[in-house]
Amino acid sequence: MPVTEGTRPRGLLLRILPPGLYAGRASAIIERSMLSYSRGWLVFVSGVLEPLFYLVAFQIGFGRLVTEVAGPGGQPMPYVAFVAPALLAASAMNGAVFDSTFGVFFKFKYAKTYDAMLATPIGPLDVAIGEIGWAVLRGGLYAVAFFGVMNVMGLVTSPWALLLVPVALLVAFAFAAIGMACATFIRSPTQFEFVQLAVVPMFLFSTTFFPLSVFPGPLQVVIQFLPLYHGVELMRGLSVGVLDPTMAGHVAYLAALAAFGVFATSRRLAGLLLR
Amino acid sequence: MVEAKALVKRFGDFEAVRGVDVHVRRGEAFGFLGPNGAGKSSTMRMIAAVSPRSDGELKVLGMDPDRDGPRIRARLGVVPQQDNLDSELTVRQNLQVYGRYFGLSRAHVRRKAAELMGFAQLGERAEDEVEPLSGGMKRRLTIARSLVNDPELLLLDEPTTGLDPQARHLLWDRLFRLKSEGVTLIVTTHYMDEAEQLCDRLVVMDGGRIAAEGSPSELIARFSxxxxxxxxxxxxxxxxxxxxxxxxxxxxxxxxxxxxxxxxxxxxxxxxxxxxxxxxxxxxxxxxxxxxxxxxxxxxxxxx
Structure with a gap:
């Protein structure tokens, strides 16, 4: 007889959550993702290349037209160095959203992958953490590649910039969690238009390409509610080593979003699949 | 193995299962026979501890699914009505990954996957993706997958619907083998021949209720x-x-x-x-x- 691990309380989550929700096996779901992507590794190449194209375009294109802008501390900085950390945040967002909406929707609606998982001791929170965790790992891989290129291009000027990678993971985590929660509401593939409708303006207006001061007053308030704004601000400050206390607020906003997303996803999965 | 009393399942205003009493003994093959919409699948999902009951009592392997869902599921095998194999993985990976969901060690699932591919006659397709497999092969793989944790109780929801006669007989043969190895089977079907072939005892369900219970020959003697x-x-x-x-x-x-x-x-x-x-x-x-x-x-x- 094989030894099937029961629901022995290991770790904090296992002790405070009902066993029906979480079995502590999110890692098995990440294993599944690794296997499934090990044969489709080419998608990784595209995920790494896409933000690099942007970076190169800005370096040889916009960089000529717009030479210098005011950086986070008010000091002048090259436009490319201004945009690069924002692009890193945006690529973390894009990768995470793509993975956690398209991928999840397909598995949820058509392949019934999660039904199969939930017939085992695995619970909805395992599925949420496993899938979101995978999106974060993928986002992290892209971030490392991007960060390397930023270095090579001389866009990194502060040792604080090393923190860009963990911040990219946090951004990916927040967007993957929210994205997966949203994916459970999608009914048909055409509704992915709504995902685009949320992601594209966020990409364009979250101070990615121009500073907040460019926007009229009331719009500034709206911008500051966008999750990507917080990722961009964090990264831009870190990339030049200008730190300020509001960064704690940015981190808290993203962390809260991530936590809410995980919670909402597991609730939705339980509500839809275990009924 | 399964003990249900006045079991009820409601979805909003709709009552899918309206007071079902079932007693399944260890080692037997038990059937739910009935037309589509009779409440068979809803009953099965409650037994599989993936659907909370609305009313009544239910014990599976001596435990309450509402409280001990994961512990029950750890000892069950489930073959759903619709194959939900992992189309992003190969035949072998499907078995191995599923074993990992049960918390089994990598070495164990490697051995088990090889053994189950033999059982399901899928050894030659081990490294193939799932999509190009025939309906019968997919069904056999789903059954093999359900056995990865050596379940004591196997739940099969319409195991042979949509298969050609040859594939059905092959599948029945595999199920007989499992039964002879002491696995308890619960089968839903709307095929008479399947129920007669497989089941020691069955209930006839209609409109969410049990209309009759007995062995196939008893039922025929009593009602026909x-x-x-x-x-x-x-x-x-x-x-x-x-x-x-x-x-x-x-x-x-x-x-x-x-x-x-x-x-x-x-x-x-x-x-x-x-x-x-x-x-x-x-x-x-x-x-x-x-x-x-x-x-x-x-x-x-x-x-x-």
Whole structure:
């Protein structure tokens, strides 16, 4: 007889959550993702290349037209160095959203992958953490590649910039969690238009390409509610080593979003699949 | 293994299961027979601890699914109505990854996957993706997958629906083997032959309730006659015969396309029919099946 691990309380989550929700096996779901992507590794190449194209375009294109802008501390900085950390945040967002909406929707609606998982001791929170965790790992891989290129291009000027990678993971985590929660509401593939409708303006207006001061007053308030704004601000400050206390607020906003997303996803999965 | 009392499942205003009592013993093959929408799958999902009951009592492997869901699921095998194999993985990976969901070690699932591919006759397709497999192969893989944790209780929801006869017989053979190894089987089906082949005991479900319970032969003896005479008539002529034919047998069922006469001797009923001037297009004398039981209990045939 094989030894099937029961629901022995290991770790904090296992002790405070009902066993029906979480079995502590999110890692098995990440294993599944690794296997499934090990044969489709080419998608990784595209995920790494896409933000690099942007970076190169800005370096040889916009960089000529717009030479210098005011950086986070008010000091002048090259436009490319201004945009690069924002692009890193945006690529973390894009990768995470793509993975956690398209991928999840397909598995949820058509392949019934999660039904199969939930017939085992695995619970909805395992599925949420496993899938979101995978999106974060993928986002992290892209971030490392991007960060390397930023270095090579001389866009990194502060040792604080090393923190860009963990911040990219946090951004990916927040967007993957929210994205997966949203994916459970999608009914048909055409509704992915709504995902685009949320992601594209966020990409364009979250101070990615121009500073907040460019926007009229009331719009500034709206911008500051966008999750990507917080990722961009964090990264831009870190990339030049200008730190300020509001960064704690940015981190808290993203962390809260991530936590809410995980919670909402597991609730939705339980509500839809275990009924 | 399973003990249900007055089990109820409601979805909003709709009551899918309306008070079901079931007792499944270790080592037996137990069937839920009924048409689509009878409440079989809802009952199965409650037993599989993936659907909380709305009312009544339920114990699976001696535990309450509401409280011990994961512990129950760890000892169950589930073959869902619709194959939900992982289309992004190969045959072998499907088995291994599923074993990992149960918390089994990598070494164990590697051995187990090899063993199960042999059992399901899929060894040659081990490194293939799932999508190009035939319906029968996918079904066998789903069954193999459900065995990865060496379950004590195997739940099969319409295991052979949509398969060709050859694939069905191969599948039944695998299920017999499992049963002989002591695995308890619970099967839902709307196929009479499947229920007769596989089940030691079954319940006939209709409209969320249990209409009858027993072994296939018991049910036939209780609710039907030894033989059935089927008479077919040219379109439009059947109605005229109904009045005449009524007295020829113990019981008669009028179906849209034929008359069923329930009697202990089909041949002599046919002779009497001819003697009364009944001239069917064709006639058939056969033994009673569970289909006749179902017809008797509900007034409808199972598969339309």
């Amino acid at each position: 006659t030894r033989e059935v005479l089927e008479l077919r008539f040219p379109p439009g002529e059947q109605d005229a015969v109904v009045a005449v034919a009524g007295g020829l047998a113990q019981r008669m069922e009028v179906l849209p396309d034929r008359l069923l006469l329930y009697t202990d001797s089909g041949e002599s009923a046919l002779e009497r029919a001819y003697a009364r001037g009944v001239r069917p297009l064709s006639s058939l004398v056969r033994r009673s099946t569970l289909e006749d039981v179902f017809l008797r209990l509900t007034g409808r045939s199972l598969v339309e």
